[in-house]
Structure formats: structure tokens, C-alpha cells
Amino acid sequence: MTTATTTAPDRVPPGAPAAFTERYLLDPAVNAEPYGYLDSLRDHRPVYWSAMHRAWLITGYEQLLRCLRDPAVSADRVRPLMDAVPEGAREDADRAFSILSRWMVFNDPPEHRRLRQVFQEQFAARAIERYRPFVERATRAMLTRRAVPGSDGDLAADIARPLPALVFARWLGVPQAHSRSFWYWNARVGDLVLGAAQEEREYRTSLQSLVSLEDYLAGLVRQRREEPRDDLISAVLADGRIGDTVTEEEFVGMLTQMAFAGGETTSNLIVNAVRALLLHPRELAAVREDPQLVSAAVEETLRWDGPSKMSIRTAARDFGLDGATLRAGDRMFLVTAAANRDPARFEDPGVFAVRRGSPSHLGLGYGAHFCIGAALARLVAGAVVGVLVRDYPGLRLAEQRHTWQPSLLNRSLTALPVHY
Numbered sequence: 001m002t003t004a005t006t007t008a009p010d011r012v013p014p015g016a017p018a019a020f021t022e023r024y025l026l027d028p029a030v031n032a033e034p035y036g037y038l039d040s041l042r043d044h045r046p047v048y049w050s051a052m053h054r055a056w057l058i059t060g061y062e063q064l065l066r067c068l069r070d071p072a073v074s075a076d077r078v079r080p081l082m083d084a085v086p087e088g089a090r091e092d093a094d095r096a097f098s099i100l101s102r103w104m105v106f107n108d109p110p111e112h113r114r115l116r117q118v119f120q121e122q123f124a125a126r127a128i129e130r131y132r133p134f135v136e137r138a139t140r141a142m143l144t145r146r147a148v149p150g151s152d153g154d155l156a157a158d159i160a161r162p163l164p165a166l167v168f169a170r171w172l173g174v175p176q177a178h179s180r181s182f183w184y185w186n187a188r189v190g191d192l193v194l195g196a197a198q199e200e201r202e203y204r205t206s207l208q209s210l211v212s213l214e215d216y217l218a219g220l221v222r223q224r225r226e227e228p229r230d231d232l233i234s235a236v237l238a239d240g241r242i243g244d245t246v247t248e249e250e251f252v253g254m255l256t257q258m259a260f261a262g263g264e265t266t267s268n269l270i271v272n273a274v275r276a277l278l279l280h281p282r283e284l285a286a287v288r289e290d291p292q293l294v295s296a297a298v299e300e301t302l303r304w305d306g307p308s309k310m311s312i313r314t315a316a317r318d319f320g321l322d323g324a325t326l327r328a329g330d331r332m333f334l335v336t337a338a339a340n341r342d343p344a345r346f347e348d349p350g351v352f353a354v355r356r357g358s359p360s361h362l363g364l365g366y367g368a369h370f371c372i373g374a375a376l377a378r379l380v381a382g383a384v385v386g387v388l389v390r391d392y393p394g395l396r397l398a399e400q401r402h403t404w405q406p407s408l409l410n411r412s413l414t415a416l417p418v419h420y
Contacts, residue, residue, distance in 0.1 A: 025408055038059060042338045047060070055331040056330060061345040064335070067332065068365070072315060073314075073316065074315070078106050084195075085203050100193075105257060114246065115254055116368075118241050118242070118246050123372045131376075132383075134170065135167055149394060151419075155271060156267070159384060164263045164380050171376070183263070188209035189259075194407060196407070220233060232258075258373075265308065266373075268410060270381050272411065276297075276305055276352050297354045298381050302340075305352075309410065311365070316328065336362045392420055
């Protein structure tokens with residue numbers, strides 16, 4: 001790769017301003033409140049070579065949109081993940097990274113399209129909608145048990161984490177008796193994929209957990225072939241594509257991706273949406289007055305303070321972007337958190353406004369890599385926000401200062417203390 005040493009003048013747009021002090025994106029202050037710094041970075045140069053991060057930081061809306069459309073930008077991240085594994089954990093890595101190579105999110109077209117089509121029908125909004133009664137029942141039941149009006153609690157631990165896990169396990173077909181192991185494996189896979197694993201022991205645990213997750217899901221697929229049920233695995237098997245356009249090994253590998261992605265993003269979306277409303281009493285009052293605005297509040301959260309800050313890509317070949325020259329192999333940070341507040345695209349972008357209108361944000365990706373689970377995430381987040389807005393008139397923040405998980409990719413609170 002060329003990114004470690006690239007500072008050549010041909011890679012910098014002509015006339016770009018020089019007065020700018022770069023900051024580390026995992027600096028605790030930037031991690032906690034990233035938007036002021038990201039605004040200044042975007043204003044300085046929306047396509048910026050960072051020697052500190054050894055990557056291009058893409059922060060402008062139009063520039064980032066082009067990257068999401070351009071075949072010169074590759075989603076393949078398996079090799080960089082492999083390179084990060086400590087030498088002592090390498091013997092556990094071969095099978096684990098073989099599994100990751102089957103994740104559609106790490107594949108480019110046409111492979112990405114071939115893999116994604118297997119799930120397309122089951123993830124469509126009309127297919128997800130039939131789970132609405134179950135989601136709403138589960139939401140009310142969990143809130144009744146864990147969030148008694150007048151009590152204090154942690155919205156993240158009480159509702160935002162367990163509810164998406166419950167819904168997704170039901171949808172995937174994981175028996176409740178297996179849920180503890182299932183979600184433990186998922187959390188450790190997240191440590192690997194999201195960069196939280198740092199020590200050799202942590203890498204070993206994450207790699208072994210990914211293998212365990214695949215073994216478990218392979219067994220579940222075999223069971224559903226013999227005894228189909230009302231769940232995602234059975235529905236995909238019934239479509240007849242497994243063994244035809246996609247092998248069973250590829251299918252199981254993709255199920256590990258679905259399992260990993262099923263809870264984290266939705267949990268963070270719920271927490272961030274509730275926090276945003278509680279920080280903006282006028283917007284909360286508007287949603288209470290017109291419950292039809294619940295879905296709009298979820299969309300505005302995805303733009304204003306979404307669960308994902310960026311995605312990582314690689315330049316597949318040399319190409320030009322906004323006057324800069326990106327070289328084949330260069331790493332790219334597509335900073336959607338900055339693009340979603342680009343004043344060239346959004347009026348008053350720093351304002352949280354539930355009546356903003358058309359959801360043209362990039363909080364769930366775009367094009368071929370638009371989040372396949374978007375409909376389910378919106379359904380679950382909307383159900384929680386809707387019940388809280390309607391049934392908890394005394395809901396308020398118990399603390400104004402919050403702690404964020406250190407992460408380049410995710411925007412995730414450690415807790416959200418509230419008074420129910």
C-alpha cells in the first residue's frame with residue numbers, strides 16, 4: 001500500500017488551504033463530540049489525505065456519494081483485517097477470514113449483487129412489515145418489565161440492546177435457549193470487525209467466536225432443511241437459490257454477517273434517537289402531538305447523529321476525486337457523519353429537525369451497499385420511540401453528560417441514564 005508515505009503534491013488539490021490542525025479521530029474529545037471537528041475538516045478539504053490515519057478522509061456529501069457509486073472504490077476489507085492480527089493468533093485466523101470473505105459487505109459487484117440477491121426478498125419492507133405486530137408486542141412487554149414509569153434506569157441496557165437481539169433472534173430462528181451463546185459470539189465478532197480487539201488474547205477469542213458462530217448457524221440450516229419454520233433461514237431455503245446461485249457454505253457465511261449486524265446498529269439507533277429527542281424538547285413535543293412524525297424522527301437521527309460514523313474502503317485503481325489523486329491500494333474513510341451535515345446538501349445541518357423532509361441522508365449507505373437490514377432497523381427503532389413518546393410523558397434524561405464507546409466506525413453510547 002502507498003498510504004503510509006504518500007504526501008506527494010500531485011495528490012493534493014491545487015489551491016487547497018494549508019492552515020489546518022489535524023486531530024486523531026479516536027481522541028476522547030473528538031470521539032465524544034466529533035461534529036465540530038468534522039465540520040472544520042470538511043470545510044478545509046472534503047477529500048483530505050491524513051498521514052496520521054494513513055487514509056483519505058472523505059467528508060463532503062457529493063464527494064462521498066461519488067465514492068459509493070464509483071467501481072474504483074472497493075469494499076474489500078478482509079486483507080487489512082488479516083494484517084492486523086498479531087502473529088501469535090495467526091493459526092486461528094485462516095478459517096475465520098475465509099468466513100469474512102463470504103460476507104457480502106466485503107465484496108464488490110458482481111459478487112456482492114449475487115450474494116445479496118439471496119436475501120433481497122426477505123429484507124424488503126413488505127416482508128419485514130409482517131413482523132410489526134410481534135415487534136410492537138415485544139416492545140410493550142419489555143418496557144412494562146424494565147421501564148416502570150417514575151423509575152430510573154439505563155435505556156441502553158433496559159431496552160435498546162435486548163430488544164433488537166430478541167427480535168432478530170426470533171426472525172433468524174435462533175431458539176431462546178441458545179441466545180446467550182449466540183449473542184456472546186456476535187459481540188466478540190464485533191470486536192474483530194470493528195477494531196476493538198487489540199491484544200493477542202482478544203483476537204484469539206474473536207476468531208474462535210466467528211468459527212463457533214458459523215458452526216452453530218450451519219447446524220441451524222441443516223435443521224431447517226429437515227423441519228422448516230417461520231423464520232429467515234427457512235424462507236431463504238424455500239426460494240431454491242441455495243445450491244443454485246449461491247453455495248450452502250456461502251449462505252452460512254452470510255448468515256454470520258446477518259447475525260453480527262442484526263443488533264448493534266439498531267441498538268445504537270434507538271439510543272441516539274431517544275437522546276436526540278430528549279435534548280430537543282420542541283421536537284419531542286412535535287412528535288408527541290403528531291405520532292406520524294416518529295418515523296421522521298428516526299430518519300433525522302440517522303442524519304444528525306446516526307449509529308455509524310463512517311465506512312472503510314480501498315481504492316481499486318488510481319482515480320481522481322475533487323482535484324486529488326488517489327492511488328490503487330489507498331485506504332479511504334467515507335465519513336458519513338460529516339457528509340450528513342454538509343451545508344452544501346442540508347440547510348442548517350447542525351439543527352435536529354423532525355420536519356426536515358426527504359430522507360436523503362447517507363446514514364444507511366447508498367446504492368449497492370445500502371444497508372440491507374434498513375427496513376428492520378427502522379421498524380424496531382420506530383416501535384420503541386413510538387411507545388416511549390406515547391406512554392412515557394415523564395421521560396427525561398437523568399444526566400446531560402454521556403460517555404461514548406471509542407470507535408472509528410460506530411456512534412455508540414456506553415449508557416443512557418433516564419427517568420422513565
